[in-house]
Amino acid sequence: MSAPVIERALPTPEAHDLLGLTREIASAELLPRAADDEAAGRFPRDVLRTLGQAGLLSLPFPEEFGGGGQPYEVYLQVLEEVSRAWLSVGISVSVHGLATYPMATAGTRAQQQEWLPFMLSGEALGAYCLSEPQSGSDAAALITRAERDGDDYVVTGTKAWITHGGAADFYSVMTRTSDDGHRGITCLLVTAESDGLSSAPPERKMGANASRTAAVILDGVRVSQERRIGAEGTGFAIALSALDAGRLGIAACAVGLAQAALDAAVSYARDRRQFGRPIADFQGLQFMLADMATQVAAARALYLEAARLKDAGRTFSREAAMAKLFATDAAMRVTTDAIQVHGGYGYTQDFPVERYFREAKVLQIVEGTNQVQRMVIGRDLTR
Ligand SMILES: Cc1cc2nc3c(=O)[nH]c(=O)nc-3n(C[C@H](O)[C@H](O)[C@H](O)COP(=O)(O)OP(=O)(O)OC[C@H]3O[C@@H](n4cnc5c(N)ncnc54)[C@H](O)[C@@H]3O)c2cc1C
Structure with a gap:
């Protein structure tokens, strides 16, 4: 069964098209390869070129230099869909943006003219x-x-x-x-x-x-x-400012991963039968799925709120830290529960949820551990 389309209130028809294109590329190019390339530890440079050619590597940067000119609100939802299909590729898209951010925000005009077309070409990483x-x-x-x-x-x-x-x-x-x-x-x-x-x-x-x-x-x-x-x-200061934006990317990656785990859990619960009926019929299991879905939706709402503040030119550092903290902790909980829904089969490599669980852990560490996110939030509250 194909994964359900997430209801999204997108700001423009162009954003709808971008999300549609992303889902197409994700199901044709990412999903079929993710498990094998992860098992082999193969870095999918060719997949990143495909995303680059489709313009998905440079979405939040200025069009005059080859970027997509998209608001973070849209870019992050694209990133979420990429990560839902394959987290490692989502991380690459996010880190490429993190690496480009210093030049895009602190470079001189002459430097930007010289370097941004290369950085945003879709070929460079x-x-x-x-x-x-x-x-x-x-x-x-x-x-x-x-x-x-x-x-x-x-x-x-x-x-x-x-x-x-x-x-x-x-x-x-x-x-x-x-x-x-x-x-x-x-x-x-x-x-x-x-x-x-x-x-x-x-x-x-x-x-x-x-x-x-x-x-x-x-x-x-x-x-x-x-x-x-x-x-x-x-x-x-440049590094921290890049990280504020980068943390929104990691939050979106975490929501994509958690959504993938939820999709797998719902699908399995409908198929698996015990006591003569699908396990999805048991209220104990439905409550677990309901909690998982609520955490995914709350994490998505939190990163979107921070993104809208950024897009409006407002400060968003505290909100970005909150989104990264909440979304990555949610991904850890949701991927753990997805294994529980699968029972013993979830603990094997025959189903993707054990991989999702291992992948979720790194998101609580990168771009500032979740203890560091709490420091950022706490300092901002008490300064
Ligand atoms: C897969 C992966 C990819 C990465 N990619 C990049 C990258 O592209 N570029 C890059 O620059 N870095 C990258 N990192 C590094 C990452 O940002 C660091 O691992 C992270 O910042 C934590 O640093 P550390 O591992 O040295 O842990 P430490 O800083 O040694 O922390 C160890 C533990 O102590 C806690 N701790 C530390 N200080 C405090 C405190 N004051 N209060 C409470 N708790 C505290 C931490 O939260 C953690 O639990 C990557 C890491 C990983 C694992």
């Missing part, structure tokens, strides 16, 4: 490099050094956990240019062919193995000052 082996939640403690040498910076250090590490065409890298804490961080654009740039073998993860995650090593990489994004010392 970006990576966002903030984390390091010793600095995760305390991201401002990063030590990757960028030393001035004539008109260049010379960058040395290791970036940990980089999504698309070794597979990206460009890297937005947060570096240390002075010892002045978070005010000593500078954002540099590094392209893949740079001498001295390499990547470690991909991490061996518990899930989302088709999403490539690898440390990126910078060993004396020369970066022209013309590739500095924003002024020296503004890199941390």
